[in-house]
Amino acid sequence: MAAGFKTAEPLEYHRSFLKENCRPDGRELSEFRTTTINIGSIGTADGSALVKLGNTTVICGVKAELANPPVEAPERGFIVPNVDLPPLCSSQFRPGPPGEQAQAASQFVAEVIGSSEVLQMEDLCIERGKLCWSLYCDLMCLDHDGNVLDTCVLALLAALKNTALPEVSFSAETGVPKVDLEKRRGLKILKHPVAASFCVFDESILMADPTAEEEQLATARLTVVTDEEGRLCSMHKPGGTSLSGEKLQGLISQATVRQKEIHKLIDKVIKSIT
Template sequence: MSDNEIIAGIMRDHILNLLKEGKRIDDRGFEDYRPIEIEVGLIEKAEGSALVRLGSTQVLVGIKTTLGEPFPDTPNMGVMTTNVELVPLASPTFEPGPPDERAIELARVVDRGIRESRALNLEKMVIVPGKIVRVVFIDVHVLDHDGNLMDAIGIAAIAALMNAKVPKVEYNEETGEVKVLEDKEPLPVEKIPIPVTFAKIGSVLVVDPNLEEEQVMDGKLTITTDETGHISAVQKSEAGAFKLEEVMYAVETAFKKAEYIRKLVIEAVEKGHAVG
């Protein structure tokens, strides 16, 4: 057994003993988030941006847009794509190069939460049906990894989309000319999906696991909900199984915690900054 495995075993035993006493390693309650700070509009060259600090975890999201062709199977819908970059400076486990499985999973789940909730109305991003649509790029940069990247990225992504202002576009049907104007307008963001992540350690579920908790957890469950009472994404990670009653508890708790975070996002978009 390596030194790292021995240390991990000691840490797991310590965290499990604390959980049995109703405590967490950072003194939070089982359903408590770490402090959340949201700032928007930090990147001047982006159409929209948001920086989220979740405890010591930090992620920065920038929104860029262009005009392009729709996908052949969705000619009357705009295009949205999400990319996550795990910057090596953020964690010794991140390496330069193409996106690894972690980055792909993070991008996929956050994208699904936004897409399936119809938070961004892609139908309103069509300029010329079947020919020209608005293309939105959600670019995520992880600056510091101290656990629960999923929630931090999801919060930052929707805040950045709500912060975005994009050039208005005019289309002349007679001449076929497309003109990009200097005036700007917001993206058609109609819902605010929020992911809430749970770690299962032993038989206990905790909200917003920090890095130490993630390193010893048996399983992880992320539930993304919107303000209309719908679940738009569910992602289960790691090998541990979740009982039905644990999933039902997680769903109920996810709606409750998302409502609180959603208010912070709205405040940040309106005032430029919010802390909770």
């Protein structure tokens, strides 16, 4: 009976739970799903991580390549994120070139990298104007059950903390780099940006960490990114219902609490493997 009601009237089905200030999966409105992190999942990558947020699963692999620094910034390196939402993760995606949602997710992750100063691009420079590291961060969603942005940001952060680059020396005379694969050093992570996403239901009810079904029924979505200092790094709102300043401040406060929880989780996972 309940399954039939959910299929025939999904909106009313969710409203019946919201009247009791809970959700179909048993969570409170402000509660995030169980989060797990597995670091070093891809042996062939320079850094990697697998993150699960409820049923949503994203794996991130970091591949470092030597490149020429940009002409406009000869002392900097690159970080290039790419989010892939293949058909295997959800029936809503089709084979072919990256769709609009995947492109928007890639752009969002790139904006988080730039605004949060997770690391200094200058640290990726080997020889000014001659040689730098380019970090290609491939994020693939293996299972999509909503809130892929939070999962991608967390997978990227965990993978970067797991990344170790080979030692490289550069000869100005020959212009040929020498790579020592036996000697590696980790990246200097300066900030720990964490994304917290929320959806608006029936124009006024706010829910944290929406599932795929909740995202489809929502009238608006909002993602807030904060760091360990409580600084607002980024905010993403793709349209829909507007929020009052008071409600927005409340979501930022929730995001700050979420950041602290995730930061502790990452530290715990790293300590367990060292």
